[in-house]
Amino acid sequence: MAMITSDPTITLLNDVKPYKTSWKVEVKVLHSWTQHSSYSGGDSLQFILADKTGVKIHCTCKRVFFARVKKLQLGQWRFIENFSLTAAAGKYRPTSHKYKMSILSNSNVTNFTLKDEDNFLSLTSFTEIMNGSLDSNFLIDVIGQPIDIGDIQVVPVQGKETKKLEFTLTDTEDHQIACCLWGQFADHMLYAYKVAQVNKNFLCLLRFAKINVYKGQVQIINAFDSSTIEINPLGFDVQDYLQVYV
Incomplete structure (x- = not known):
């Protein structure tokens, strides 16, 4: 029933x-x-x-x-x-x-008049992502501090020139995972990085992101436009991440 x-x-x-x-x-x-x-x-x-x-x-x-x-x-x-x-x-x-x-x-x-600000995050731990226990067909929510941010590259994808940006996410326990963002997501991340030049510490929340394996390495990528990116989301403190990444 x-x-x-x-x-x-x-x-x-x-x-x-x-x-x-x-x-x-x-x-x-x-x-x-x-x-x-x-x-x-x-x-x-x-x-x-x-x-x-x-x-x-x-x-x-x-x-x-x-x-x-x-x-x-x-x-x-x-x-x-x-x-x-x-x-x-x-x-x-x-x-x-x-x-x-x-x-x-x-x-x-x-x-419907309900007022509820819950965004219903379902955060996935870096350990779960890295140990291969998850079904990569399902998109995930993940948050971390971006480090080792590279330069935007333009590469051909299905005959179309596409921007990509590679970097690393680190969590509060200093686990690290590779990330690669494509298209407007790469622009968004690089802009956030440039804005934070004085204080380069910021958090990145990726929702509905894809677990991918590239050249034998597990990485997180945006799943076309089904993903979202948010810089310094409410409810999270970058200081929690700085305690381990110094």
């Missing part, structure tokens, strides 16, 4: 199943981006949503239904009613939910 919230019409994300489409959920928009496509259906909108228990789900919306999701705004809570569910798969899964949500022609998004 599905577990429900205090409102009997609302179901928690853990309990939605593909056997029907008439579900109603209350969710917060953690991230959204446009996924470009040359196929006939065109671009699609992608969302990462969370309910009040912190369970997250990936939601996709085809171009033809864009009008249905105008109210799905970053950081806001919304009700979503009527949607389909299919098995989640692939090498870039932003959540561990077994299903992916799809917006339909009769999907309905309405306002």
Whole structure:
């Protein structure tokens, strides 16, 4: 039997199943981006949503239904009613939910007045990343102090010149892990580094990032636009990292 919230019409994300489409959920928009496509259906909108228990789900919306999701705004809570569910798969899964949500022609998004500033971080330890115990198909949240920041390089990727920036993240226990950011993420990191030239100590939070292995070395990369980067996020103190990296 599905577990429900205090409102009997609302179901928690853990309990939605593909056997029907008439579900109603209350969710917060953690991230959204446009996924470009040359196929006939065109671009699609992608969302990462969370309910009040912190369970997250990936939601996709085809171009033809864009009008249905105008109210799905970053950081806001919304009700979503009527949607389909299919098995989640692939090498870039932003959540561990077994299903992916799809917006339909009769999907309905309405306002919800809940005020909850929780961003539902699920931080992964450097030890877990390095010891190979994680399934690299699932994207992760990771935070650390960037060190050994290199210069931006421009390299060809699928016939297109693309920027990349390599550096190292260190945690509060002085574990270190290689990182490589691509495109606008490289620009963002380098800008943060230049701004911090007087005091070069800052923290970097990467959300929905990809564990990758390159030339035998484990590294963290951004998973195209499904990742996010935040410099000096609230709730974390760079001093905790400086105690071990001096």
